[in-house]
Amino acid sequence: DVPKETLEKLEAGFAKLQGAADCKSLLKKHLTKEIFEELKGKKTQMGATLLDVVQSGMENLDSGVGMYAPDAEAYTVFENLFNPVIEEYHFGFKATDKHPASDFGNAESLCNLDPNSEFVISTRVRCGRSLKGFQFNPCMTEENYKDLETKVKGALEGASGELKGIYYPLVGMDKTKQQKLIDLHYLFKEGDRFLQAANASRFWPTGRGIFINLTKTFCTWINEEDHIRIISLQEGGNLKTVYSRMLKGLNYLSGKLEFNRSDRLGFLTFCPTNLGTTIRASVHIMLPKLAANKAKLDEVAEKYKMQVRGETGEHSDSSSGIFDISNKRRLGLTEFQALKEMQEGILELIKIEKSL
Ligand code: ADP
Ligand code: CIR
Structure with a gap:
């Protein structure tokens, strides 16, 4: 389970984001109440939580993005938040899209x-x-x-x-x-x-x-x-x-x-x-x-x-x-x-x- 202290920090951070009228981060835009509720109790096998993903953006309201992946698995466990952020940053790369094979070209x-x-x-x-x-x-x-x-x-x-x-x-x-x-x-x-x-x-x-x-x-x-x-x-x-x-x-x-x-x-x-x-x-x-x-x-x-x-x-x-x-x-x-x-x-x- 996600510790009570972590959940409290998450709730406080979410309220802070909501209250920050001039915050333009992709985190604020895409962390809706619905997604927050869905993800706040989740953990990766390494024990990383939503707090590890969002705390940089919650602390730094001037972030452009505001999120990081504490481990590789976070990209799937928290995909409902990562995907819309990725889609907007990378000009429309959708949740159903797949990155092409490497081609370094000439x-x-x-x-x-x-x-x-x-x-x-x-x-x-x-x-x-x-x-x-x-x-x-x-x-x-x-x-x-x-x-x-x-x-x-x-x-x-x-x-x-x-x-x-x-x-x-x-x-x-x-x-x-x-x-x-x-x-x-x-x-x-x-x-x-x-x-x-x-x-x-x-x-x-x-x-x-x-x-x-x-x-x-x-x-x-x-x-x-x-x-x-x-x-x-x-x-x-x-x-x-x-x-x-x-x-x-x-x-x-x-x-x-x-x-x-x-x-x-x-x-x-x-x-x-x-x-x-x-x-x-x-x-x-x-x-x-x-x-x-x-x-x-x-x-x-x-x-x-x-x-x-x-x-x-x-x-x-x-x-x-x-x-x-x-x-x-x-x-x-x-x-x-x-x-x-x-x-x-x-x-x-x-x-x-x-x-x-
Ligand atoms: P990154 O490219 O690794 O994401 P930064 O934006 O922090 O990271 O830039 C890292 C360093 O690279 C900075 O000192 C920055 O000034 C330098 N840098 C970036 N582009 C150039 C460039 N075209 N010529 C010289 N230095 C550059
Ligand atoms: C931010 O959200 O502003 C920092 N965490 C860095 C995000 C990546 N940088 C960028 O797109 N310029």
């Missing part, structure tokens, strides 16, 4: 988004993976974090050629070095309140860290939001090179580790926005004319299925005039389609900027 057919270097500052493509045999953050023990780190670090240390690099654990990392890696956009930030409220930052910094290749164009995050994030980035707009390097890293790690994949939802991640391909292909870009009206930029971006973030990532602002623009949906299309969607969207935005 990286060589992608382009340089900005060959004259007029708008794009840098390009980055990342994907996330969860490892078989491990639960997601809120259900992980300190030992699990360490074991996962050892496993992934071991795999990465065998990488050669372009991928060859060094693993930097967060434990013992000098604060100045850590901040420098964050400022240069390699390392994840610390103290994300959305993750903290989801119980995803326990035992921090244990088991967390970053692998960086020698030329600083490829990284792997360990034990941040997802078990691993595989990242390729470089200055300029060469999407072809960036994507092809990410695929190289992904292929290498796929040969060494086993990942969680669901037949319906594709690769499983902690946050429902990352399911499926898990791919976010982004540029840091300056579009001064278009961005003179931020609401207009958001509207045009949404039209091309793109998402706008601030310069230092999610939930940040862009006082510098630099925006992070990426594909929004990751589920219900192939990896290659996600890349093409991003490429087309960015090319359109640049075209509009030039016409203004």
